[in-house]
Amino acid sequence: MTDFPMPLSVHKLASRLTFRQLQVYKAVYDLRSYSQAGDLLGLTQPAVSSQVRQLEQALGIPLFEYIGRKLYTTAAGERMHEAVVGIFAQIQSLQTELAALEGRVAGDLRITAVNTAQYVIPYLLRPFIDRNPDVRISVMVVNRATAIERLSNNLDDLVIMGMVPDGKGLVSIPFLENELIAVAPAEHPLLRQPSVTAEDFLNSQLLMREAGSGSRLALEVHCHEKRLKISDPIILGSNDAIKHAVIAGLGVAVLPKLSILPELQLGTLQNLDIEHFPLRRSWCLVHPANKNLTPAARAFIEHIQKNTEEISQLFDKQSHYFPSKKVST
Structure with missing residues (x-):
């Protein structure tokens, strides 16, 4: 076990501590790893170890300990972390206040x-x-x-x-207005119809997000208001997944227009002209x-x-x- 000297007086301690030591300590604490802390801060592992060791020597008490191969924080290390978080919060607050005095926002x-x-x-x-x-x-x-x-x-x-x-x-x-438009892939049978109803669209294998997503909720509210039925949709976990599924011919979907502008330009997605679409919401x-x-x-x-x-x-x-x-x- 490493022997540590008696704690320094406040005056001497202040002359020995550096913000870099505190920054390194916090990174090791948060990541529970000297090597990962080094990667985060652009330091070698020996440099990280050296900074922590200097901090421990200045305080006169160990902050970390290994049990087996796992790194743990000592009771003193936990208290030190509370102090370091407070110190950096105070510095951030000071920075904000000084910027405000100069008419800047920080x-x-x-x-x-x-x-x-x-x-x-x-x-x-x-x-x-x-x-x-x-x-x-x-x-x-x-x-x-x-x-x-x-x-x-x-x-x-x-x-x-x-x-x-x-x-x-x-x-x-x-x-900002958020337009949700009804889209189908190129060459979809709906594109050959002289007109497309909402029922035609909803019965053409609808692709939807998971329950609770904003785009799905907007469509569900619209269908409830217009007494339209959504039957047996395929559920996908993201708008990007839905976009690619539509392009691949898996079905049709309602998607935010701004998220698919390039696909509309290329023609891989087609905007269907359906009554009461697009759905208009706001961000x-x-x-x-x-x-x-x-x-x-x-x-x-x-x-x-x-x-x-x-x-x-x-x-x-x-x-x-x-x-x-x-x-x-």
Whole structure:
């Protein structure tokens, strides 16, 4: 067992500790691996070991221990982790406050988006990042059920979704129309009909997402309102999977137009002209009504609200650039 010196005084300890040591320690703690921590930070494993050893010597107590081949944290290591998390949180808060004093926006912006919004997000973020380079952005793409769960647990600054749940104490800010269109593969029998009804479409082997997804819910609501029946659909786990299944001739589907523009241009997918289609919903910025928004989140909301018309025009141009071919009625 390694012998450690008596703990240093606060003054001497402060002169021995470095932020790099704390960063390395946190990486080892989170990953439970010296080598993986090194890969994350761009250090060799010996360099990581050296930084942790120097930290332990300065504190006078071991922070990690091996039992067999598995790395564990000591009781002191657990307490150290709490302190390190607090230190980095304070630094982040200071950075945000200093930026605000200079009229800049800084800090983290954590966004969760439903799958169908992933085609939109880059176009929202690029101009925002150009104006706010000090904001650190992370985006998680999930299904609608997970997005709602994250909203309930207040895990993100903002959630981008279409079908916003009712009665959840949420603020919802619409910013872009989401067209859901009925599509079939090239050479599908429906394309040879002089007109196509909703019943014809729904009975042509419909491909759908799992229960609870936004695009499926939109179609289900539409069918309920129009008293249409959905029978024996094939369920696939993502819009991309559905898109490729339609192209392969497995069936027909309702998909977000912005997610299939290249396929519409190439003609591998055909937009069917059916009464009451496309289904029109809106993508929204969503957060709990009582949430204390960070400066970065407030700035992002303001950016979207000020540029809603410009954002819509951008995507309108893309839709016109990739014209769809419709069936005559």
